[in-house]
Amino acid sequence: MNKIYPDAHAALAGLLRDGITIMSGGFGLCGIPELLIAAIRDSGVRGLTVISNNAGIDAAGLGLLLETRQIRKMVSSYVGENKLFADLYLSGALELEFNPQGTLAERIRAGGAGIPAFFTKTGVGTLIAEGKEVREFDGENYVMEKGLVADLSVIHAWKADREGNLVYRKTARNFNPVMATAGRITVAEVEHLVEPGALDPDHIHTPGIFVQRIVRAATFEKPIEQRTVRKRGN
Amino acid sequence: MNKIYPDAHAALAGLLRDGITIMSGGFGLCGIPELLIAAIRDSGVRGLTVISNNAGIDAAGLGLLLETRQIRKMVSSYVGENKLFADLYLSGALELEFNPQGTLAERIRAGGAGIPAFFTKTGVGTLIAEGKEVREFDGENYVMEKGLVADLSVIHAWKADREGNLVYRKTARNFNPVMATAGRITVAEVEHLVEPGALDPDHIHTPGIFVQRIVRAATFEKPIEQRTVRKRGN
Amino acid sequence: MAWSRDDMARRAAAELQDGFYVNLGIGIPTLVSNFIPPGITVQLQSENGMLGMGPFPFEGEEDPDLINAGKQTITELPTTSYFDSAQSFGMIRGGHIDVSILGAMQVAQNGDLANWMIPGRMVKGMGGAMDLVAGVKRVVVLMEHTARNEPKLLRECTLPLTGKGVVDMVITDLGVFEIDRAGMTLTELAPDVSLDEIRQKTEASFIVRVE
Amino acid sequence: MAWSRDDMARRAAAELQDGFYVNLGIGIPTLVSNFIPPGITVQLQSENGMLGMGPFPFEGEEDPDLINAGKQTITELPTTSYFDSAQSFGMIRGGHIDVSILGAMQVAQNGDLANWMIPGRMVKGMGGAMDLVAGVKRVVVLMEHTARNEPKLLRECTLPLTGKGVVDMVITDLGVFEIDRAGMTLTELAPDVSLDEIRQKTEASFIVRVE
Numbered sequence: 099m100n101k102i103y104p105d106a107h108a109a110l111a112g113l114l115r116d117g118i119t120i121m122s123g124g125f126g127l128c129g130i131p132e133l134l135i136a137a138i139r140d141s142g143v144r145g146l147t148v149i150s151n152n153a154g155i156d157a158a159g160l161g162l163l164l165e166t167r168q169i170r171k172m173v174s175s176y177v178g179e180n181k182l183f184a185d186l187y188l189s190g191a192l193e194l195e196f197n198p199q200g201t202l203a204e205r206i207r208a209g210g211a212g213i214p215a216f217f218t219k220t221g222v223g224t225l226i227a228e229g230k231e232v233r234e235f236d237g238e239n240y241v242m243e244k245g246l247v248a249d250l251s252v253i254h255a256w257k258a259d260r261e262g263n264l265v266y267r268k269t270a271r272n273f274n275p276v277m278a279t280a281g282r283i284t285v286a287e288v289e290h291l292v293e294p295g296a297l298d299p300d301h302i303h304t305p306g307i308f309v310q311r312i313v314r315a316a317t318f319e320k321p322i323e324q325r326t327v328r329k330r331g332n
Numbered sequence: 333m334n335k336i337y338p339d340a341h342a343a344l345a346g347l348l349r350d351g352i353t354i355m356s357g358g359f360g361l362c363g364i365p366e367l368l369i370a371a372i373r374d375s376g377v378r379g380l381t382v383i384s385n386n387a388g389i390d391a392a393g394l395g396l397l398l399e400t401r402q403i404r405k406m407v408s409s410y411v412g413e414n415k416l417f418a419d420l421y422l423s424g425a426l427e428l429e430f431n432p433q434g435t436l437a438e439r440i441r442a443g444g445a446g447i448p449a450f451f452t453k454t455g456v457g458t459l460i461a462e463g464k465e466v467r468e469f470d471g472e473n474y475v476m477e478k479g480l481v482a483d484l485s486v487i488h489a490w491k492a493d494r495e496g497n498l499v500y501r502k503t504a505r506n507f508n509p510v511m512a513t514a515g516r517i518t519v520a521e522v523e524h525l526v527e528p529g530a531l532d533p534d535h536i537h538t539p540g541i542f543v544q545r546i547v548r549a550a551t552f553e554k555p556i557e558q559r560t561v562r563k564r565g566n
Numbered sequence: 567m568a569w570s571r572d573d574m575a576r577r578a579a580a581e582l583q584d585g586f587y588v589n590l591g592i593g594i595p596t597l598v599s600n601f602i603p604p605g606i607t608v609q610l611q612s613e614n615g616m617l618g619m620g621p622f623p624f625e626g627e628e629d630p631d632l633i634n635a636g637k638q639t640i641t642e643l644p645t646t647s648y649f650d651s652a653q654s655f656g657m658i659r660g661g662h663i664d665v666s667i668l669g670a671m672q673v674a675q676n677g678d679l680a681n682w683m684i685p686g687r688m689v690k691g692m693g694g695a696m697d698l699v700a701g702v703k704r705v706v707v708l709m710e711h712t713a714r715n716e717p718k719l720l721r722e723c724t725l726p727l728t729g730k731g732v733v734d735m736v737i738t739d740l741g742v743f744e745i746d747r748a749g750m751t752l753t754e755l756a757p758d759v760s761l762d763e764i765r766q767k768t769e770a771s772f773i774v775r776v777e
Numbered sequence: 778m779a780w781s782r783d784d785m786a787r788r789a790a791a792e793l794q795d796g797f798y799v800n801l802g803i804g805i806p807t808l809v810s811n812f813i814p815p816g817i818t819v820q821l822q823s824e825n826g827m828l829g830m831g832p833f834p835f836e837g838e839e840d841p842d843l844i845n846a847g848k849q850t851i852t853e854l855p856t857t858s859y860f861d862s863a864q865s866f867g868m869i870r871g872g873h874i875d876v877s878i879l880g881a882m883q884v885a886q887n888g889d890l891a892n893w894m895i896p897g898r899m900v901k902g903m904g905g906a907m908d909l910v911a912g913v914k915r916v917v918v919l920m921e922h923t924a925r926n927e928p929k930l931l932r933e934c935t936l937p938l939t940g941k942g943v944v945d946m947v948i949t950d951l952g953v954f955e956i957d958r959a960g961m962t963l964t965e966l967a968p969d970v971s972l973d974e975i976r977q978k979t980e981a982s983f984i985v986r987v988e
Contacts, residue, residue: 497856
């Protein structure tokens with residue numbers, strides 16, 4: 099069964115419908131599926147719910163889909179770097195659900211692992227716990243959070259083989275592996291496509307079972323959000 | 333802070349008390365902490381609760397601690413290969429709690445991740461769900477299972493550096509990584525101790541934060557439970 | 567003439583489709599890997615932490631670190647990946663495996679399955695069976711039609727359950743049954759097996775829709 | 778003379794012990810890594826998926842795939858490991874991190890912390906802050922004692938909480954407070970800062986046990 103698609107548009111063909119829920123990997127602009135996001139923009143699909151830790155910046159990442167008003171609702175933990183986001187939100191054009199970052203990651207992992215709900219200490223006694231069940235275990239209070247799944251997950255990886263086994267690079271891993279497990283269909287944009295057997299099976303981060311389609315991001319300059327350096331000779 | 337200990341006895345010094353709960357890694361005899369189990373036997377500690385997918389075989393793995401009657405209770409998913417186990421259990425000398433294998437793995441992962449309870453479909457409508465909360469989510473029933481932690485986890489890994497970063501080999505990984513996260517103290521028996529920086533940080537399975545003590549298993553012939561082969565020229 | 571174990575395994579293998587991820591239980595189900603139809607590729611999952619399971623090793627090439635869920639020595643393939651037990655069962659319980667083919671002591675007409683314990687005898691444990699039947703998309707049971715001439719396809723299971731309403735298909739030495747909400751349907755007979763013989767050896771009620 | 782930001786960071790660094798795993802928040806807490814006491818080694822965790830965080834890269838050596846939770850380019854060390862967000866917060870929420878040092882808008886005398894939103898203003902989100910304060914063994918707040926001359930150490934927080942009863946220590950430019958079940962205790966004064974000045978700039982009630 100072929101999982102390799104020639105370009106991002108082909109890799110998304112038949113998967114996009116108005117109103118679907120999409121998980122999009124990455125932390126800030128690190129490890130985001132840039133080409134797939136651009137292809138979603140070009141498709142013109144609307145009314146999306148997007149689950150992503152951040153919302154990109156103006157003119158990059160999910161910022162592309164904010165510009166075109168294709169996103170109806172964001173489920174995120176931090177959306178600070180995007181001016182357009184603020185404008186849309188304050189004008190009521192965009193719905194927003196905040197999740198603590200760990201709760202978001204765990205909800206996605208739970209969704210992928212068939213766990214409809216779990217308890218966590220995070221958020222007890224805060225706005226986050228409002229309307230949710232709070233229960234005591236061993237004398238401490240925990241809030242019940244629900245698993246998350248998506249119609250489609252779009253993720254970014256460093257290397258893939260034809261089976262869909264994925265390897266990520268450094269902190270570009272972040273939300274990508276858990277989102278791969280929680281998408282009904284997962285499409286991976288990868289920097290390198292390698293021959294079967296080229297990945298050491300002990301080093302694979304995402305087994306191919308979680309990846310239905312793969313597209314190579316042939317040329318793509320990775321953005322840096324905050325360039326911080328030290329002087330040589332320090 | 334030094335995490336390297338000269339031998340298994342030294343690595344367990346001060347950690348063993350009668351009646352504690354110990355998690356022990358491995359699946360069958362694959363990836364078990366053989367030297368640490370032998371050192372626990374030699375310590376003479378008694379009344380142990382041991383959480384392990386299997387209970388070893390006669391005279392190997394946890395079978396060593398069954399012979400000496402040091403285990404009061406096993407929490408396992410499958411204990412079929414051990415005749416002594418059956419005798420002890422049927423005579424009432426050993427308590428036994430069965431968990432579905434996936435429930436056991438998830439309970440351990442939950443314990444290590446600060447999750448006191450979660451819901452799963454596994455076991456609904458069976459003996460396993462008796463006495464547990466069953467709840468409906470989206471029209472399906474799920475049973476609530478609780479996180480597991482241990483006073484001590486003993487695990488086996490292939491390679492470690494001095495920071496305690498671990499890499500496992502093939503199916504010897506199994507329960508070891510989740511147990512590393514769920515022990516108040518985790519002691520890892522490793523086949524190879526490598527220099528700092530020798531492990532690619534993208535390939536590390538268990539970050540050093542989960543490992544408090546390390547001992548090298550200098551010489552140790554790994555057992556095979558079921559030697560199955562095919563003829564050449566097939 | 568009833569099906570042999572190989573025939574049963576071959577029939578089960580016909581349920582596989584290209585690209586499927588498959589978990590095979592111990593016993594007859596293991597044989598299914600010998601009959602994968604030509605032109606399709608499936609990946610076998612081993613719940614102790616491996617996807618892309620290969621055949622038994624050549625003599626002298628056994629690796630103690632490479633075993634399947636039956637604790638047998640096996641080999642890896644170019645597609646293989648390894649993972650820990652929590653991720654393995656995340657795969658199973660999260661509905662990512664397409665088919666689980668496993669043995670049974672009893673199957674009820676509503677899809678209840680019993681295959682892990684007989685009260686009063688030493689209980690070895692359920693291993694991953696409860697997770698597999700609860701989580702995998704489609705559950706196919708491969709078993710002898712009777713045990714010591716007693717039917718195994720029942721109105722209700724008398725043994726403790728492995729899962730409730732989980733079986734989608736049963737392949738025995740006598741024929742093939744499908745189970746859905748409406749109940750059990752006989753859809754195929756083994757060669758020269760009569761409907762009468764099946765009726766006689768089956769306690770469960772079923773409708774017949776043999777093509 | 779009140780403490781400078783560097784003084785505050787140095788004081789916070791004195792809370793670290795050899796072998797500690799530490800998460801540093803954005804702002805003043807970032808400076809703490811410049812003052813690790815000699816002879817001890819700590820590992821810095823970055824909640825986007827890294828343990829063993831190194832300093833900023835030399836110019837020209839920035840790697841877009843290697844950033845910290847503040848999205849700044851950083852470097853790796855020989856001890857570094859990478860992992861996904863679920864494992865990262867498993868570490869945090871499972872109580873494996875020894876100390877979290879972070880900033881605050883308000884701290885109440887019972888340890889309540891507010892540092893993520895001001896109603897009516899654009900809300901950026903809590904990121905990992907709620908997880909850190911709920912899960913890390915010890916929470917140290919590093920903040921200016923007042924904001925626009927208004928006290929930040931309060932009887933009760935007026936802003937929405939990040940966590941309830943979670944703060945163990947507060948280090949401000951004026952002194953150090955410890956918080957436990959009994960309440961808040963002033964344990965150190967910055968040089969030449971008077972108790973009167975602290976009393977005047979603090980709404981929370983506290984007892985004094987300065988050595």
